[in-house]
Amino acid sequence: MDLAIYHAWIHCKGGGEKVLLKLLENSEHDITIYTNKYIPEDTYSEFEDHDVVELGGLPIIGEIFRGATFTLGAMLTKLPMDKHDALVVSTGGVAEVINYRNDSKPLIGFCHTPLRPVHDEDIYKHKIENSGFLKRNFYKLATSAYEFVEIPAWKKFDHVIFNSITTQERATSDKLIHKNKTSINHPGADTQDNEGNRYDKYFFYPSRFAYYKRQDLALDAYEKFLENNPDTEFNLVIAGGVNEEKQEYFEEIKERAEGIDKVEIKSDVPGDEWEDLYRNAYSILFCAINEDWGIIPIEAGSYEKPIISVNEGGPTESVLQDETGLLVDDAEEMAEAMQKLAEDQDLVKEMGKKGKERSKEFTWDKFTKKFDDKINEVVEEKE
Secondary structure (H helix, E strand, O other): OEEEEEEOEEOOOOHHHHHHHHHHHHOOOEEEEEEOEEOHHHOOHHHHHOOEEEOOOOOOOOHHHHHHHHHHHHHHOOOOHHHOOEEEEEEOOOHHHHHHHOOOOOEEEEEOOOOHHHHOHHHHHHHHHOOOHHHHHHHHHHHHHHHHHHHHHHHOOOEEEEOOHHHHHHHHHOOOOOHHHEEEOOOOOOOOOOOOOOOOOEEEEEOOOOHHHOHHHHHHHHHHHHHHOOOOOOEEEEEEOOOHHHHHHHHHHHHHHOOOOOEEEEEOOOHHHHHHHHHHOOEEEEOOOOOOOOOHHHHHHHOOOOEEEEOOOOHHHHOOEOOOEEEEOOHHHHHHHHHHHHOOHHHHHHHHHHHHHHHOOOOHHHHHHHHHHHHHHHHHHHO
16 A cells, blocks of 8 residues: 655654654654654664655744644645645644645554643643743644644544554544544564663663653652662663753753762753663653653563653553553652662562563554554545
């Protein structure tokens, strides 16, 4: 089958880009990716080996400006669907407006999440509380306007595949789509070659720097851990990518970390060093707000590291409490979890082994096979 996949912009090494790349590499279908903005030097280099068509310029700086200009442009865009048998819209919010002029063939969504500033209460609250009067009211107006064009676009989907129960519930609870037109397919992780037989004395939080990844929560927890263990040998390492929009947040985290003993902040870490940080860590932290799915808990297990994660979002589906990791509700509980693991390396190794087995349940081969089967099913039903 000749499959078109639309993804709004490809400009970083994120989870959405990883899903696209694995589909290009492993799917039984012939895939062409269409995107409004493609920056090869900022994303996975392997995209250059595949068919990626850039439709036209799109500003990627400035959330509201980007959203508004993209939405208007995408609603008017006509893809060359006469060349393809079906269209998959890969959306983390806003990409679905491409549906308006592109529903002549079977139309399937792969939803990383509905637009979170509209459909995630915590993100919406953060936006409102951290904006000035004018921006706050403009933001409210923009979200209302987006909902006006979003709902008709969602109604055009023949089926939507969600990456987690968390994202499925965001969409169905807000009546974007009926549950009987949806399915779940958890993305995989590159785990097969991962080994972690060292347990150096540091906690590691690997994630790109952004307020919704809550590196500040990791610092809060570690400070509490230090208060109870002033002579500890355990350090905290926080590492991840930094794009231009999130530079200010990164600088805030970096400045704050300078005032905390035994904290190291790393940005844009090379691949070999990244693997070493995972391989040699004592335990992995995860702090993101209502994460859509979250590859990090799976990767942690593949390196035989227990995960200490916030008890919300995707990790509640992937982490087995007290078996592969510890789910916590706040910084205080995260500090207590650090303490528990720091005092018991046998427990760390036991959880790590269970995490390794758990990680094998989430492979890219399984993900791609399930994706291909669902595409075939929907297309056959449509015919």
